[in-house]
Amino acid sequence: MNENLLNEFTVFVLAIFIGFEVISKVPTILHTPLMSGTNAIHGIILVGAILIAATARDPLQIALGLVAVILATINVVGGFVVTDRMLEMFKGRPTGKPAEKTSPEKTPPEKTAG
Amino acid sequence: MTVAVALAYLLAAVFFIFGLIQLSSPKTARRGNQIAAVGMVIALLATIPLLHFTTGGVVITIIGILIGVPIGAVGARRVKMTAIPQMVALFNGVGGGAASVVAVSELLLQGSHPPFAIAFPSVFSIVIGSVSFAGSLVAFAKLQALMTGSPITYPGQQLVNGVLALAIVALAVYLIAVSSTAVIFVPLLILGLVLGVAFVLPIGGADMPVVISMLNAFTGLAVAASGFVLGNFALIVAGTLVGASGTLLTKLMSDAMGRSLGNVLFGAFGSVKAGPAGVTGAEGKSVRSGTPEDIATLLAYSRKVIIVPGYGLAVAQGQHAVKELADELEKRGVEVEYAIHPVAGRMPGHMNVLLAEANVPYDQLKEMDQINDEFKSADVALVVGANDVVNPAARSSPGSPIYGMPILNADEAKNIVFMKRSMRPGFAGIDNELLYDPKTVMLFGDAKDSLMKLVAAVKAA
Numbered sequence: 001m002n003e004n005l006l007n008e009f010t011v012f013v014l015a016i017f018i019g020f021e022v023i024s025k026v027p028t029i030l031h032t033p034l035m036s037g038t039n040a041i042h043g044i045i046l047v048g049a050i051l052i053a054a055t056a057r058d059p060l061q062i063a064l065g066l067v068a069v070i071l072a073t074i075n076v077v078g079g080f081v082v083t084d085r086m087l088e089m090f091k092g093r094p095t096g097k098p099a100e101k102t103s104p105e106k107t108p109p110e111k112t113a114g
Numbered sequence: 115m116t117v118a119v120a121l122a123y124l125l126a127a128v129f130f131i132f133g134l135i136q137l138s139s140p141k142t143a144r145r146g147n148q149i150a151a152v153g154m155v156i157a158l159l160a161t162i163p164l165l166h167f168t169t170g171g172v173v174i175t176i177i178g179i180l181i182g183v184p185i186g187a188v189g190a191r192r193v194k195m196t197a198i199p200q201m202v203a204l205f206n207g208v209g210g211g212a213a214s215v216v217a218v219s220e221l222l223l224q225g226s227h228p229p230f231a232i233a234f235p236s237v238f239s240i241v242i243g244s245v246s247f248a249g250s251l252v253a254f255a256k257l258q259a260l261m262t263g264s265p266i267t268y269p270g271q272q273l274v275n276g277v278l279a280l281a282i283v284a285l286a287v288y289l290i291a292v293s294s295t296a297v298i299f300v301p302l303l304i305l306g307l308v309l310g311v312a313f314v315l316p317i318g319g320a321d322m323p324v325v326i327s328m329l330n331a332f333t334g335l336a337v338a339a340s341g342f343v344l345g346n347f348a349l350i351v352a353g354t355l356v357g358a359s360g361t362l363l364t365k366l367m368s369d370a371m372g373r374s375l376g377n378v379l380f381g382a383f384g385s386v387k388a389g390p391a392g393v394t395g396a397e398g399k400s401v402r403s404g405t406p407e408d409i410a411t412l413l414a415y416s417r418k419v420i421i422v423p424g425y426g427l428a429v430a431q432g433q434h435a436v437k438e439l440a441d442e443l444e445k446r447g448v449e450v451e452y453a454i455h456p457v458a459g460r461m462p463g464h465m466n467v468l469l470a471e472a473n474v475p476y477d478q479l480k481e482m483d484q485i486n487d488e489f490k491s492a493d494v495a496l497v498v499g500a501n502d503v504v505n506p507a508a509r510s511s512p513g514s515p516i517y518g519m520p521i522l523n524a525d526e527a528k529n530i531v532f533m534k535r536s537m538r539p540g541f542a543g544i545d546n547e548l549l550y551d552p553k554t555v556m557l558f559g560d561a562k563d564s565l566m567k568l569v570a571a572v573k574a575a
Binding site: 002004005008012015016017018019020022023024027029030031032033034035036037038039040041042043044045046047048049050051052053054055056057058062063064065066067068069070071072073074076077078079080081082083084085086087088104113 | 130131133134137138139140143144145147148149150153154157158161165167168170171172174175177179181185186187189190191193198199201202204206208209211212213215216218219220222223231261290310326330333334337340341342344346347348350352354355357358359360366367400408454461463464526
């Protein structure tokens with residue numbers, strides 16, 4: 001086992017423990033956003049997709065790279081946006097203050113009208 | 115890898131971990147997600163110096179991103195709250211697919227005898243990534259009702275799946291030990307896809323949350339494996355974090371159902387009793403059905419009402435209507451609380467997210483352990499579009515597929531009101547004897563319509 005692989009393996013094992021430790025404290029009500037949020041984080045495969053796509057040299061590599069970049073981009077962007085949408089609804093609730101009824105879609109037209 | 119890139123990856127990893135910690139509390143959860151997104155941007159920017167790019171390569175990378183961004187953003191923006199579980203499944207699947215393709219592409223560069231340190235993680239990423247991709251698509255199709263939500267079983271299914279798994283192991287060993295050529299790893303990829311489909315088909319719709327969570331962990335591990343193939347620390351750390359957290363979440367979810375993960379995955383849940391259960395329902399046991407006015411009167415003159423929301427509420431988009439009903443009842447001095455079963459809806463926390471959208475106060479949402487003793491003192495348990503989570507068969511019939519699952523004690527309330535579209539059994543496909551209880555009144559129809567009628571009737575009462 002070379003030194004680089006050993007380093008990678010060390011990081012891998014430590015990351016397992018961090019993953020368990022961090023998640024064990026999440027309350028049930030946040031499980032759906034959590035699943036969605038971690039889902040966005042594994043969109044890091046976009047880094048791998050870019051690594052193979054940007055250095056592609058033949059048509060097959062280009063085709064594989066294109067597919068990988070498209071899929072991974074959907075994962076990253078969709079994952080973070082959908083998680084943000086879910087969490088947007090939690091704002092202000094724990095303090096018991098009722099959240100503003102105004103929906104973000106309605107506000108801009110009113111401004112332009114006024 | 116230069117020192118600067120390595121440090122930037124470390125920073126990205128810190129952002130991911132810190133983001134996950136912030137996700138642990140409703141107050142900071144949104145910021146946590148944004149912090150993780152910043153970590154992602156850092157990791158992506160830090161990758162640029164690593165690229166020995168070709169002109170064609172840069173062009174297709176940009177094209178790929180330009181195609182992917184609108185699909186992801188629009189999909190995530192447009193999706194209805196009810197459809198979020200299947201959307202998560204879809205986003206998970208494409209990630210698994212990408213991990214698989216990355217590994218294939220890297221293996222092609224390596225020639226026919228890659229070192230073990232490359233071959234092993236490549237094979238792992240190809241197989242697990244394609245299982246996750248195909249499995250997530252099946253989960254999506256089941257939740258989106260593009261196909262039946264019931265388990266699909268046939269004689270010898272376990273044997274077929276076993277043979278598939280063995281074939282994959284055999285090909286993988288051959289690839290690692292003898293020769294790595296497209297003739298070997300393309301069939302490996304295809305078998306992975308087939309196994310993904312075969313693996314999810316016999317799992318019932320009620321168990322899809324557990325499956326999606328597990329496939330989420332799979333994708334994480336496939337990404338980590340791709341990280342080993344490419345020698346990239348960002349992929350290893352982020353992929354492993356997701357693999358570990360997803361595994362833990364999967365366990366928490368099957369625990370909440372009172373079942374082992376093995377039973378969820380291989381029990382062909384729901385197929386056992388679906389047939390006879392339907393017959394029992396038709397066997398002349400009588401059901402009492404009420405008018406909205408009767409039920410409104412019952413509710414309006416109660417002291418305490420516990421609302422049990424389920425997937426039916428999400429489907430009907432009745433969250434605002436249920437809030438309105440609760441407000442009306444509270445105006446009349448009725449105490450209203452919501453009982454949230456951990457697996458109500460299609461994902462853990464699904465009901466919380468849904469009710470949060472309607473601004474239901476946080477402190478009215480009670481988890482199962484908090485509220486189960488309160489049903490005894492409740493005048494009405496109002497079950498809105500839920501079924502399996504209040505099915506007493508989980509307590510009383512050892513033969514039932516849901517036996518042992520903790521349930522809400524709705525049957526202990528003085529009256530039970532069931533709002534359902536029909537007498538059809540719930541997603542688990544099991545009949546619910548509580549529907550035939552003399553204390554139970556049925557209100558048939560779409561949950562939102564029924565709730566609106568109740569609101570009007572309560573106002574008049």
